[in-house]
Amino acid sequence: MSEKPPKDAPPRSIERRIKAIYESIPASERVLADRVLEYPSDVLMCSATELAELAGASKAAVTRFVKRLEYSDFREMQREIRRAQSTGDPIFLNAGRSQREGGSNALLVHLDQDMSCLRQTIEQLDQEVLIAIARRIVSARRVACLGYRNSYFFAAYMRRQIIQIRPDAMILPLPGQTLMEDLGQFGPDDLLIAVGLRRRPPELGRAMQLMQQAGVPIAYVTDRRAITSTKFAKWVVPCQVRGTSLFDSYVGVISVLNFICTRAVVLSGATGRKRLNDLEEMIELLSELDPKN
Amino acid sequence: MSEKPPKDAPPRSIERRIKAIYESIPASERVLADRVLEYPSDVLMCSATELAELAGASKAAVTRFVKRLEYSDFREMQREIRRAQSTGDPIFLNAGRSQREGGSNALLVHLDQDMSCLRQTIEQLDQEVLIAIARRIVSARRVACLGYRNSYFFAAYMRRQIIQIRPDAMILPLPGQTLMEDLGQFGPDDLLIAVGLRRRPPELGRAMQLMQQAGVPIAYVTDRRAITSTKFAKWVVPCQVRGTSLFDSYVGVISVLNFICTRAVVLSGATGRKRLNDLEEMIELLSELDPKN
DNA sequence: AACCCACTAAAACTTGTGTTTCAATTCCCG
């Protein structure tokens, strides 16, 4: 007992162990480290062979990696982690889920709500509408994203994804500018993406009405309760935002926007720009500049 | 090989299968059934041998039990169950939801991905950490939200919710300002909420390092692969952002932020809730907002 | 009581796993 072996002394989690040595390990093991950090439950559920395949490494690399983490054995590592899990380390709650087991766990209640919010949003959407919007994003002469209050963030998010294929996409309103300075020139060849979730200020409806009168097609991302303002839109994307929570849940909104943008990028590749039209390649390309800091 | 086993026909859940045959199985397999019904995750995590020991049965009993459940193999059973869990409710995956004609169910695939992304984020978080952050939001002298690129939107969203209980909450960086002009005065009594999702510019890490040196506690919302920058944070909130999609999915991030903000409001108690009510009332009164438009 | 049948688990068997070895390769550093 006088000697303290470093092994059992600190009940360090794998994440901690990985981060401690991350800088000093070779590439083949680093891909494993990345995979484990991103999907920790894989270690519990998969065999070492599967883990190697998932991470894109060899079985030998897995063994070396395990040793470097100061585990004697792949299996011992699994046991170790499982112990940590059963003693309450929340990182791996994933595997032990049994819905009603949570009891007073507010987090899991929250998860349930957001899951059903997300599901209800997506299930009741028409894929063709979303694809039509994506197509329009690619083909329109100009694109602008509009949103107020909370919705502004989502409009801005949308615009940020779109500029990867259309660097001219605008975000509105701009501080200190009136809307019409930027939208004044818009016409039937353009596209307005309006995000109007609950707590819409009247400006939004007015702007949409004006744009409709100018013949501008409008894609309108909103909540289910919107009524009158949907009349101005060519495409309506109603999202479920209401939970029993204090604040509205926007998981459905962000998910839909992601979907539209993804489709738009794919479509833009297909329409013959010199961009890669292979989705996988694009993912690879986007992933290569990926700082681990 | 010419014969097609009934293997791939029904994607029934394991619980269903067990209950279907429960009455008609012998004792040694029934103890296994009981164990599995009570701790379903054992099947995923344990080996067949371990499962036998836990339930108090023999290895042979496990094999017979698995066969009786119409799985060809113990390992195949594990794979089957794992697949069902990782996508959430297996109802969505291959239940043949062809209500949307057109053959391509890209939307439902997208839903699956975002559902599991959301689940993996929430389930692997520590509720105590989130509550500690919420508490700090209420008690800190000053609060600032920091984020670059995509993360900026989430920092801004966060700040927008927080100002309902803390009107002094800041969003950073501000255009045309240097960070230190706003953060220079920060110290141990304050709180910095940093959002740093993939594609982090180096500025973020530098800012966090400086703040840590100044003794400022940092709540850091990031993705699972972040390594070095987590060293500067007092609380780390790792989110699952990676799907097989082109763009990262932020459903988990937005959900967590919502949770933290909600808890902060609840914790802020009467004053906070009062303020929120006042705000709503005032808004209603001025009819500044019309939810129906 | 004798027989039969279902059931059980120990032990042999087989397959697939994780580990180790090793030659080829890359990357430094002189």
Place this chain on the structure above:
DNA sequence: CGGGAATTGAAACACAAGTTTTAGTGGGTT
């Protein structure tokens, strides 16, 4: 440009996992 250290995955290896066989037990029936 070399030589050497480090890194890598394919293949060989040892071993443990799951399956099958088998011998034994207990309960029920005629």
